[in-house]
Every structure is written in C-alpha cells, then in structure tokens.
Amino acid sequence: MSRVLVPNEALANALGANELARELQARGHEVIRTGGFGLAWLEPMLVIDGEAYGPVRDLDALDAVALGPLAELPELARQRRIVFDRCGHVDPMEYDASWLLEQLEREPREIIGEIKASGLRGRGGAGFPAHIKWQTVFDTPAPQKYIVVNADEGDSGTFADRLIMEGDPFRLIEGMMISGHATGADKGIVYLRSEYPLAAEIFANAMDKARALGLLERFDIELFIGAGAYICGEETSLLESLEGKRGEVRFKPPVPAVAGLFGQPTLVHNVITLCSVPGILDLGGKAYAEIGTGASTGTSTFQLAGNIKRGGLYELPFGISLRELVEDWGGGTRTGRPFGAAQVGGPLGAYLLERHLDTPLGYEDMAALGAGIGHGGLVVFDDTVDLVRQAHYAFEFCAHESCGKCTPCRIGSVRGKEAVAALASGGYTEDRLEVIDELCDLMEQASLCQMGGMTPIPVRSALGGVLSRGSRNEKFHGGIVRKNRESERG
Ligand SMILES: Cc1cc2nc3c(=O)[nH]c(=O)nc-3n(C[C@H](O)[C@H](O)[C@H](O)COP(=O)(O)O)c2cc1C
Structure with a gap:
C-alpha cells in the first residue's frame, strides 16, 4: 500500500484527478487530497511515496510520466515559495493552530512594524503599501472594524487566489486573523467570485474546522459569494455589493481604511497580500524586504496563461525578467511560434512586446513603461496576435x-x-x-x-x-x- 497525494484542485479535477483518487482507493492505497502545486501542465500530478508523476492519465503507465523525487523537482525547488510553501504538500483540513495563537499574543504595534519593515505592497493590483492601510485602520477609532478579503480574482489569466484557497485555506485564515488582531478588527468577510465553487466549499470546511478549534470566538469570519461582475473586484464597488447594493464605484475620499464597510474602518486586501503575512512574520520584515528588487519586496505569485507551453503559478522574487518567466519557466509559446506579446496584469494591463522581454518584473520597472504588474497574471500570445x-x-x-x-x-x-x-x-x-x-x-x-x-x-x-x-x-x-x-x- 502506498501513500498517494492527489490534488483536489479545480484544474486537476477537470483533468481527471477525482477519478484517479477513486481508482487508487479501490486499489487499497492511502489517498490524501491536497491542493495543487500550480504546475498546470503536469496536472493531474500525483505524489506516490515521495515520487512525483505527471500528467497522469493511466495508473498502469506511470513510468512514462515519472518526474523523480518531489523534493528535487526543479520546477518547485527553484521557486521561492513563501505564500505557497504548504500548498500541495498538506491536507488542507489538517491544521495545528499553535503558531497562529503565538502570533496573536504579539503587540499590534509590533506586527504593524514588521509589515512596514517588509515593504509589503498590495497584490490585488494597485501595489499600495500595506502598512499604511493597517496603521490607518488601527488609528481610526470606531465601534466596529472589518477585514475584507478581495477574492474576486477577475483578471484574465489569474488563479493564485483560487489555488491558495483550495490548497491552503488556513494560510488565508492566518492572514485575516493576524491583520484583525493588529488593526483592532474582530470580523472578517471573504468576497469570493461565484466561479470558484470548489474554493468556496474548501474554505467553508476550513471555517468549520477553525470554529471547532475555537478560533472564531475571537475573530468571526463570513464567506460571501459575489454575483460575477468584474467591477466588484474594485474595492469600493465590492463594499457596495457586500452592503447588498448594486456594485458601483464610490467616490474617494474617504478611503475604506477610514470609512469602508457600513461606514466603518475596513482593511481591504487581496487574498495573496494577506497570505504573505504569515511568511513575513516567520522570516521577519527586514529579511523579507531583502528578497525582490528595490521597493518591490518579497515574492510575486506569477501566473502564466494563454499561448504558453508550461502554464501555471510560479512564486518568485520580484525582479525576474519577462524573458526568464516566459522562456525559462514557461518554455516559450505552446504553438512553438516566436513570442508576440504578453498582456501583464489582467485586462487593464499593458501588452509587452518582444523588445520588452528584458524588463524586470517589479513595480518600478513596469511603471517606467507605463505598465503594471496587477495581480501577477500574464497572458502570452505568439507572433500571430492581432x-x-x-x-x-x-x-x-x-x-x-x-x-x-x-x-x-x-x-x-x-x-x-x-x-x-x-x-x-x-x-x-x-x-x-x-x-x-x-x-x-x-x-x-x-x-x-x-x-x-x-x-x-x-x-x-x-x-x-x-x-x-x-x-x-x-x-x-x-x-x-x-x-x-x-x-x-x-
Ligand atoms: C476594475 C477593477 C477591478 C479590480 N479587481 C480586483 C480583483 O479582482 N481582486 C483584487 O484583489 N483587487 C482588484 N482590484 C483592486 C482593488 O480595488 C484594491 O486595490 C485591492 O483589493 C486592494 O488590496 P491589496 O492592497 O491587497 O492589493 C480591482 C481594481 C479595479 C479598478
């Protein structure tokens, strides 16, 4: 009998992971459903007694898709996984809260200080320094404060929020509870796009588990399913939608950190921003700031999609060039034709061309081109792009x-x-x-x-x-x- 990790992740399931899990169980193996590793082109990917295989279509022809020991798989080993370190390796429902409880004993000011030292910027699109929002919510007196998680993930070619919520929902719960403790908010709401039913199910199960562990007595969490409008990813439309109104942009100021949900101070963050927080506290803000380039500190969860051979999620330090990402990690275009363009940062992002391939992917270098990183998604086109x-x-x-x-x-x-x-x-x-x-x-x-x-x-x-x-x-x-x-x- 072997111990087999089988992803329970939307893409892997669409490619047959559920059927493989059933067959493995019928053959008497111990099956553990984990999250995906983000290596889309290898899905469904199995880990059997520490050895990786993928893409697995037939359990009786595993040799043809043997990848070697999981620990040595270069596509994972060469990444700098801070947000996604547990994802794929663990059963998302197995959780030991002791580390989280230790963090919740720390002084709010000390935690905000670590976030400031880390240079963390929002991963939802705008790249705004996180500590400024945290400090504002902390400093604004109010009877109720909120943490609102933006899991609307509307950008084309992006799936980082989905992957982490399916594969390591407790990472998000940790980020929410720590930011709530640091800013004085005791209620958190996750605004999740309706197109992610598996993420909704897994996150709801994790909430039940958190409740059973007594965690939600100090910080309440609610899961809210959006109705499917791109504009509801914009933070003020999202707040309108959460209040039961039509998803329309609000005038700013006031910013949500001062008057957000129901007029109360609200920390709105993308899933990946909050999921970066545990790693920052583990490493220390200063050490985190040494990863990346300039004021683009830490890692980005780059997501490669479109006409690309090895599509998937790669967590890497900011500053990697577009060429390294597309050619080395992505393996070039799927059609084998020359690179034509990559739209970086979703539907509102720039089309970068062949002559931009050596641009470092960091906030400043992209801004110098009049472009942005957005949520880290890249949609690649070959030279036939119109x-x-x-x-x-x-x-x-x-x-x-x-x-x-x-x-x-x-x-x-x-x-x-x-x-x-x-x-x-x-x-x-x-x-x-x-x-x-x-x-x-x-x-x-x-x-x-x-x-x-x-x-x-x-x-x-x-x-x-x-x-x-x-x-x-x-x-x-x-x-x-x-x-x-x-x-x-x-
Ligand atoms: C049209 C539009 C759509 C957006 N969609 C999203 C989205 O799907 N997810 C997200 O996290 N941020 C999205 N944003 C950015 C949010 O308004 C906001 O900046 C972000 O949630 C703040 O979180 P962060 O500080 O962690 O980046 C969008 C912005 C605009 C203008």
Whole structure:
C-alpha cells in the first residue's frame, strides 16, 4: 500500500484527478487530497511515496510520466515559495493552530512594524503599501472594524487566489486573523467570485474546522459569494455589493481604511497580500524586504496563461525578467511560434512586446513603461496576435464591465470601440489616431476609478505594438504610450 497525494484542485479535477483518487482507493492505497502545486501542465500530478508523476492519465503507465523525487523537482525547488510553501504538500483540513495563537499574543504595534519593515505592497493590483492601510485602520477609532478579503480574482489569466484557497485555506485564515488582531478588527468577510465553487466549499470546511478549534470566538469570519461582475473586484464597488447594493464605484475620499464597510474602518486586501503575512512574520520584515528588487519586496505569485507551453503559478522574487518567466519557466509559446506579446496584469494591463522581454518584473520597472504588474497574471500570445483586435477588445471589455457611474468610462469605452473599428477597417490615418489618443487622455484623467482610467493602457500598448512594426507614428510608436518615450528621454 502506498501513500498517494492527489490534488483536489479545480484544474486537476477537470483533468481527471477525482477519478484517479477513486481508482487508487479501490486499489487499497492511502489517498490524501491536497491542493495543487500550480504546475498546470503536469496536472493531474500525483505524489506516490515521495515520487512525483505527471500528467497522469493511466495508473498502469506511470513510468512514462515519472518526474523523480518531489523534493528535487526543479520546477518547485527553484521557486521561492513563501505564500505557497504548504500548498500541495498538506491536507488542507489538517491544521495545528499553535503558531497562529503565538502570533496573536504579539503587540499590534509590533506586527504593524514588521509589515512596514517588509515593504509589503498590495497584490490585488494597485501595489499600495500595506502598512499604511493597517496603521490607518488601527488609528481610526470606531465601534466596529472589518477585514475584507478581495477574492474576486477577475483578471484574465489569474488563479493564485483560487489555488491558495483550495490548497491552503488556513494560510488565508492566518492572514485575516493576524491583520484583525493588529488593526483592532474582530470580523472578517471573504468576497469570493461565484466561479470558484470548489474554493468556496474548501474554505467553508476550513471555517468549520477553525470554529471547532475555537478560533472564531475571537475573530468571526463570513464567506460571501459575489454575483460575477468584474467591477466588484474594485474595492469600493465590492463594499457596495457586500452592503447588498448594486456594485458601483464610490467616490474617494474617504478611503475604506477610514470609512469602508457600513461606514466603518475596513482593511481591504487581496487574498495573496494577506497570505504573505504569515511568511513575513516567520522570516521577519527586514529579511523579507531583502528578497525582490528595490521597493518591490518579497515574492510575486506569477501566473502564466494563454499561448504558453508550461502554464501555471510560479512564486518568485520580484525582479525576474519577462524573458526568464516566459522562456525559462514557461518554455516559450505552446504553438512553438516566436513570442508576440504578453498582456501583464489582467485586462487593464499593458501588452509587452518582444523588445520588452528584458524588463524586470517589479513595480518600478513596469511603471517606467507605463505598465503594471496587477495581480501577477500574464497572458502570452505568439507572433500571430492581432494587436488591433486586442485594442478593440480592451474597449469592448470596459464597455461590458463598466459600472456606468461615470461618463468617461461608460460612454468613452463605446466610442473607443467604434474608433478602433474605424481604424481597423479604414486604415491608420493621423486623425483617426488623434481621436483615440484624445479619448485615452480623457478616460485616464476623468474616470472615477481605474476601470476607465487604465483601459487606455492595453489600448495604447497594443496599438503602439502595431505601429512600431510599420509606421513612424509618434503618438503610439513608443509601444507603451508617450510616457514611455518621455522616460526613455529621461
Ligand atoms: C476594475 C477593477 C477591478 C479590480 N479587481 C480586483 C480583483 O479582482 N481582486 C483584487 O484583489 N483587487 C482588484 N482590484 C483592486 C482593488 O480595488 C484594491 O486595490 C485591492 O483589493 C486592494 O488590496 P491589496 O492592497 O491587497 O492589493 C480591482 C481594481 C479595479 C479598478
């Protein structure tokens, strides 16, 4: 009889992990359902008495897919797993609370000090320094404070929140309880997208287990399932939605840390931000800050998707180049054709081109290109990518997902769609490009939130990519907007 780890993770299950688990049990083996390791192209991946196999289609043909000892698997061993260190190795329901209880004895100020020293920035998209929000919630007197977890994970090509909630839900519970203790919040709510039923089930089971362990007597947790709007990932729309209202952006200020859910101080964080907290307290903030590059400290959970050979999640220090990620980790395009573009940071992210491949993936280096890292997702395209179509898609997405509250986003996105369609059918004339450029300026400057405010990024970077292949147009030729050209000129 062998001891077999079988992932209970949405992708692995779609590829047959449940059936493999049943068959292994019927053959008398001890089966432990764990989370996934994030190596999507190896799923379903089994670990039998410490030896890894994948992708497993047939239990009687394991030799053909033998990967060697799990501990030596380079795709895992070469990562710097801080958030995902337990994921895949453990039964998500086996939990010893002693480490967490020790942390909850620490002084709130001391914990906030560690977060400050770590340089942790939000992993949801904006990259805002976490300690400033923690300190604000701590300093704002109120009868009730909240921790709200943003698990809406709407960005294309992203799945880090899902993987950790399926594979190590207690990591999130630890992050929530520690941040609650540090800021004075005794209620936490997880806003989870409805498309993640397995994550919902596993997280709900973990909540039951936490309740049985007595943990929820000091910090209450609620799981809220969203209804499926991209805009509800934007923190103020998310709060509206949690209050039972239509998901519409709020004016800021006040920021949620001062007046958030039901007007009370609220710490809104992405799943991965909160899941980074236990590792920071373990390592110490200063040691964590030494990982990464410049003010992009620690690790990012990069997620590779689209036209890529070895898609999956790779937790690596910030600063790795786009080339290393796409070529070394991802193995290049799945079609085998040359790299064409990668959209980094979700549907509002920039299209980076071949000439950007050596860009280090850190907040500052990306900002210098007028781009961002977002939630760490990359969607890769080969050289057949139609970048004009992608520019059209950016406006189309915005028109579909806009909450409609502000005019630049609601109307601008529709006019933008028309303008790119005219460009595609009528050719690249100076006046057509001028219209798009002005519209982009307007959306950037006058939209109420980054939905309309960032849509120009994919538009400009995609059109810049097309123009740099042929024409000499100054407006878009920078590839990533004029900002890029200005920074190149110094
Ligand atoms: C249109 C839009 C969609 C967003 N979607 C998400 C999302 O799905 N998940 C997320 O964590 N942050 C999302 N954000 C960012 C949040 O507004 C917010 O910055 C984040 O939850 C703060 O958490 P952090 O400090 O941990 O990054 C979105 C922002 C915008 C403008």
